[in-house]
Amino acid sequence: MNAFESVLIGGTWRASQDARASFRAFDPTSGEEIGPQFPLSGAADIEAALAAASEAAIALAACAPERIAGFLDAYAAAIEADAETLVNLAHAETALPREPRLAKVELPRTTNQLRQAAQAVRTSSWTQPTIDTHAGLRSHFAPLTKPVVVFGPNNFPFAFNAVAGSDFASAIAAQNPVIAKAHPAHPATSRRLAYLAHLAVLDAGLPAASVQMLYDFDYTLGAGIAGDARVGAIGFTGSRAGGLALKAAADAAGVPIYAEMSSVNPVFLLPGALAERGAELAQEFFASCTLGSGQFCTNPGVMVVPQGAHGDAFVAAASRLFTDAPASVLFSQHVRNQFRRGLAALVDAGAQVLAHGRDSAEAGYRQAPALLGVDARQFLAATQALMTEVFGPASLIVRASGIAEMVAIARALDGNLTGTLYTSKQDRIDDDAATEIARALRPRIGRLIGNKMPTGVAVSAAMNHGGPYPATSHSGFTAVGMPTAIRRFAALHSYDQVPPRLLPEDLRDANPRGFQRLVDGVWTTANVAAGETS
């Protein structure tokens, strides 16, 4: 026994059985430790969680979908009712602004996401029911009947939290239990969310071990659970190094992993757009790059700007904004160290520092934003090094001699989450160039964006928060957006000449809830006529 905070295992809050150490959160604005001691879990906690989740998986897969949807809705409501406490905890642990960020943007996004998942469950949209009456075959997506392990990131204490975010909502919507590994940068926030989730689980009558949470465990144990064949799938959001280590372990065991790892989110400013509204774009770029201290997966990390007077004016305007900017508070000492290492690596690879904000003598993890620059030839000669993601308020401007070089840059890029084109809004002067750049860019990114910075990620069926490797581990899936994100945590099940009483509800002839189903090639909400099936 120990005096550390309890972990949520097997349906109860209990002491860690074999804590290897303990840790506290830090106030990023002061660098001081805050809050209680949280256990760093050992192998016994993980084994207990896996055993409990494996049992719960069977019961959860057999639950009525209405009960799952009820849980998701009730949890969303509980988060809203507890908003003040949650926002205060998250603010203390992350230094993200209470408003608008935490209270007005991220928390509503999180509850909206849980409710969209509930809606996908109620309408069975994620199962994609498919019926072939001629062949006597029916198929749909179904629970994995194994637990999903979710590794949460540092940068969204609510919307990507391992016990409340998109991976969590997706895995539960697909009727799989979640073992959440919270991020150690915001343990008290995660604890509070897990407390609410656990109460909602009990209220909804789901198996008590449907939601479990550990605050942290070390890399070796992380690789161990990722490579355990009892695990149905892994959701991970974080660094490339961390994601690749888990991916190697999961791959070896045949466990599907959906890792969202890194992206520089290239933005191409076309000449017409620059001429038309260069000063406005500099402001928009600076605001996006420093929002949330730049700690976004979709931060605009590479800006491709044409040479010439308008490009020079843009760079000068952006440089002034960066130079005048105060230091931002980053999440942790680790993030700040990585940020500085990243800047140094870009400089080593040939980038120049164009602008550097005001340093601060105050305590805490403060960091002045930085703007770097290279010309296109340098970028093309050292693309791998210059594509390194620098997580925080920094961006690299690449000056291109013309459209041909912009296309060459697009072709040289690795997989990214997003790619953005800014074009003239007044006339069609940029159209041909935009088409050419888009063609080169399209296969290298998940989301193509027009005239907007990449940092906003809407929760929508048509969103793709994903992209080709190494941005993520699989270009066919999105980490955000219902019902699409749910299908990551599902297995395809076919029924061949199976008697009606053994069919799941969404595949029976009668369709009283009006699910949208693909019947003989046509999407319809109709019943299948009795006797229509061979």
Place this chain on the structure above:
Amino acid sequence: MNAFESVLIGGTWRASQDARASFRAFDPTSGEEIGPQFPLSGAADIEAALAAASEAAIALAACAPERIAGFLDAYAAAIEADAETLVNLAHAETALPREPRLAKVELPRTTNQLRQAAQAVRTSSWTQPTIDTHAGLRSHFAPLTKPVVVFGPNNFPFAFNAVAGSDFASAIAAQNPVIAKAHPAHPATSRRLAYLAHLAVLDAGLPAASVQMLYDFDYTLGAGIAGDARVGAIGFTGSRAGGLALKAAADAAGVPIYAEMSSVNPVFLLPGALAERGAELAQEFFASCTLGSGQFCTNPGVMVVPQGAHGDAFVAAASRLFTDAPASVLFSQHVRNQFRRGLAALVDAGAQVLAHGRDSAEAGYRQAPALLGVDARQFLAATQALMTEVFGPASLIVRASGIAEMVAIARALDGNLTGTLYTSKQDRIDDDAATEIARALRPRIGRLIGNKMPTGVAVSAAMNHGGPYPATSHSGFTAVGMPTAIRRFAALHSYDQVPPRLLPEDLRDANPRGFQRLVDGVWTTANVAAGETS
């Protein structure tokens, strides 16, 4: 230069640049070499194919879908027109019967599959167009814009051929070039198919390197191409050892691999079904197990049969059929060696030989079918060893003391392609037991089958020819069935506030072809009203 048959690289038939050796096909009925010398390709051939395919991928992704569909239809027609030659070649190389198997079953299935892929292209069903007018977001599945490498198996010279089968049709439908690695057991058949495919490519005006084919290369080179980041995805059908070696290489490079590897396809005979029609079931089982000399991924490899008089009668009847059966001709010396090793391994693990067909003194790769047996307790004590797939005309009968043991067997199973339940057709005596077994079986299989042997695989949107690891490498995908199989070779693309002229056809407001699209959560063929989108 050498005197070996030409390989199809870069849009022309040309001599292998660095053949490491040559090989000929064998007539399985005699064990004699037949036909010309085919090259075992070296690294230079592979590099040339990859370079050509990488270029072709960009052009192919930009092709009008109608041209892709036209190719698939024309290739199907060319196969039909050439049926006599193809059937003769395949018969000579595989010893599979000309009729019905090759001419009446497999060849029509292959052309039907190509045409279903063409239809999926014309209707854009595989792209799953999704539009969110409120958020200004649109998404669909799109080409990888990289080549797909297809490794074909020995057992379907047409329907799974690397240059004509489901992986091929799926990859081309998704507008990706294919580099086919034919199976060395039927090189002349593959050569003929590639010849027809190549002509159809040129006729359709697709990039000439859209279809390339090598007859064979060694494991090291196979792992090399699977782990090459220029490859968009891999399709593999074959042994578990081969699949896992490619998967390890592909995983390390972030290349998605869809490997269909092994399955014992458990069949559960319930007491009512046995009492009602045991003799008929014995005949059905024997026929399925020896069809095509048992060389099917979906062969019934494990039969779970209750103890008692009806079960005894079933086993006795099946044993008589196996004992009386003549030797079957297998595809190759390798298949026969593996078959014998597999039988020996089952016996080592505790199985008894219940029946063994008539051996043959004739030449060729002949093998008597074999029926083995264990009791459930043995099976549960040595499940891993007794679940080993024996590729060929063999099956293992597991005698269970009752429903509880049948459920325990289901729970002990690894991932499989199929699982089958035979139940009474006259009354509901088996219903409760079937429900209980199905619940245990369902998460461990891709396709649940009622009262039918697993060997038939229909090409249908509701088919799942897939299953949990290690049956395949990902339980969310099927290797057979349009449009579902096509999505394996696709990337998810989202468009965020992108001007209409940069949108692909299936995501524009106007929907003149009446594609089925998910617009604001509803499947519809309607246009999106102008100005409806933010």
